[in-house]
Amino acid sequence: MEEVSESATLDSGAAIQLAKRDDFPIGNISIRPSLRQAEGPSGAATGEPRVVQVLVALADAKGAVLSREDLLQICWEGRIVGDDAINRAVAEVRKILLATGANFEVETIPRVGYRINSVDWQSQIVGKAQASGKTVSRRNLIVGGIAATVLVAGGSAGLIYRNRQVEINRLIERGRVLRSSGIPDGQKQAEVVFRQAIALDPQRADAWGWLAVVLPDPVAEREAAQRALALDPREPNARTVIAYLQRDLDDWTKWEDALLGVLNDAPNSAVALDHVTLFYQGMGRCKDSLLANERVIKVEPFEPSHQARRALKYWIFGNVGDADKVANRALELWPHDPSVWNARMLIYACTNRAPAALALLDDKAVRPSDLKSPSIESWHAGLEAIASRTPQAIASAVEICTQTASLAPGLAANAIMLFSYLGELDAAYRVAEGLFEGRGTAVQQMRGAGINDIYSAPDWARTQFLFIPATDAFREDSRFPDLCQRLGHVAYWRRRGIWPDPFVRGALDPAKLG
Structure with missing residues (x-):
């Protein structure tokens, strides 16, 4: 059996053979390389071979920093792979440590590499020697x-x-x-x-x-952010939080400039990239939104909402096959995450696969636990209408979804998408007036008067869903440019000189609006 002694040095050219490695402790957990398992106070976890190789390599380094090149030599045998492969493997190692309750972590050393921190390596060596009958x-x-x-x-x-x-x-x-x-x-x-x-x-x-x-x-957000900025005026997360809180107090260009200022100083700020992704999608800049989402995935490859948006991006750009792959895999990894579940539902529903969406809706094992009955009922009505396309089912969906639209911003967004997909544009625009402008018959109820589930978040009242395939007919309608004018989008597009991507413009004509 191969064993690394306390005097061993890192051999960056030696590939790790898991089957030949002895079990060993690190911190408060035990690693069993041959079984690809880790066990700790919170339970056991199993990893893919490459992931466990990365964990073993970091353990062998005993707190020393391993560069990406080191990991490529040790775990990929020198083969050239993308940064995403290493990022994913390190993220999976962190998930294993989290699942097992490890009292140490994998630390990222910016622009250098990775190391295991908070482990008393001398005690590890003494403990290992005593357990094996050896002496130091x-x-x-x-x-x-x-x-x-x-x-x-x-x-x-x-x-x-x-x-x-x-x-x-x-x-x-x-x-x-x-x-x-x-x-x-x-x-x-x-x-x-x-x-x-x-x-x-x-x-x-x-x-x-x-x-x-x-x-x-x-209020607590603002106080914490201000405390951070008092200590460091350039702290990226605090700047992003303050920008978010000021979002509707300033115009769109100031909001965008604030986020881009954060990213200029901290290009890997996941929080700022997340907001930019949503903002660009809401302005019809789908390509720019895609690029921002891919950037944040490199920083946080296993954050479920980023992957849910990746699935939606594939759909937006006409690649339903890859959208399905990402959505299905994300649902396996995060079966109870609302953003993942909603993305899977929406892609099924608006690619004419209502039976699959209904099956997902009725599967309580993966349905978000806090999904309230109005949300379930409105989805059922909309999906039944898509499945049958009968006048009776469509009329029932319009009635039910219009009634529930006032309960939560997300239910209004769902109604607009479903109505547009069903060709019920008058109903879609009535709900849009209530959601975005507070007028008409489908005005949002005041906070606390509606429901409290996954569709209650205020970000559902943004316009990102107006530039997706489900709302193609909505954008083609002659009322769309006037709505964008009233929402301030046209002013933003004029000021920036950047209009929505041509394939999502619908009735928008920059020559007439500019």
Whole structure:
């Protein structure tokens, strides 16, 4: 059996053969390479071979940083693969550590590589030697004791500070992973972890910035973001949160400039990229939205909402096959994520596959747990109308979906998409007037008077769904340019000199509007 001793050095040319590796402990978990398993206080997890190879390689490095080139040599045997392959493997390693309750994490060293942090490697070596009946040489222990004495005498305060900062870095990374993991209550768990980091050092602006991102209350969001900016005026998450809170107080160009300013300073800001993705889609800039979404996927490859949008992007650009692949795989990975479920439902429904959508709607095992009856009933009515196309079913769908549209922004958005797909454009525009302009018969009820489920989020009242295949007929209608004029979109397009992509313009004519 191959074994790495405490004096071993990293051989970047040696491929890891999982079947020949002994089981070993690291931190509070045990790794069983031959079975591709990890076991810890929170349970066991199994990974794909390449993922486990990356985990073993990082463990072999004992806290040293492995560059992407190192990982390519060790785990891909020097083959050339894209950055996405390494990003996905590291993300999967982090999911394994999260699932097993590991007390350490994989830390990203910007522009350098990755390492395992917060592990007492000397204790690991001693513990491993004692478990196998070996002894650590007396000379090594004496040398280690002398070094420790020098550290205490020469700079214990500095060591304590550095250790605290390492722990804060670990907590922030853990909170970031929790936030983007798609697990139930991931946001709440991330909030707890970010608060732990702040308790260790209230002067860490990045901890305050991340806390602002996950807080559910706008007032608390603003206070945390302002605290971060007082410490560091360039903190990207806090700047993005403040920009988001000011979104409807400024015009669209100021909102966009604020986000682009964040990305100019922090190109990998996942939060800013996420907002840019939605904004460009809502302005009909589908290609730019696609590029922004692919950028954020490189930063957070296993964040479910990014993958849900990737499926929708494939659909928008006419690639239904790839849209299905991404949506189906995402549903396997995150069976209870609302964004994934909604994307799968919408693509089924508006590619004339109502029976598949109905089956998904009736599958309680994957249906979001907080989906209320009005949402279920309106989906049922719309899908039955798509399936049969009878006048009676369509009339019933229009009646039910119009009634529920006032309960939540997302239900209004669903009604507009379903009505457009069914050719009921008068009904679609009535709901759009109520949703976007607060007039007509389908005005949104005040907050707290409707329902509270996945369709209650205020972002559903944006216009991103107006530039997708489901609303082709809506955009072709002569009323569409006037609606865009009233919403301020035309003013934005004129000011920027950038109009919606030609294939989603519908009745929009830049020559007449510009």
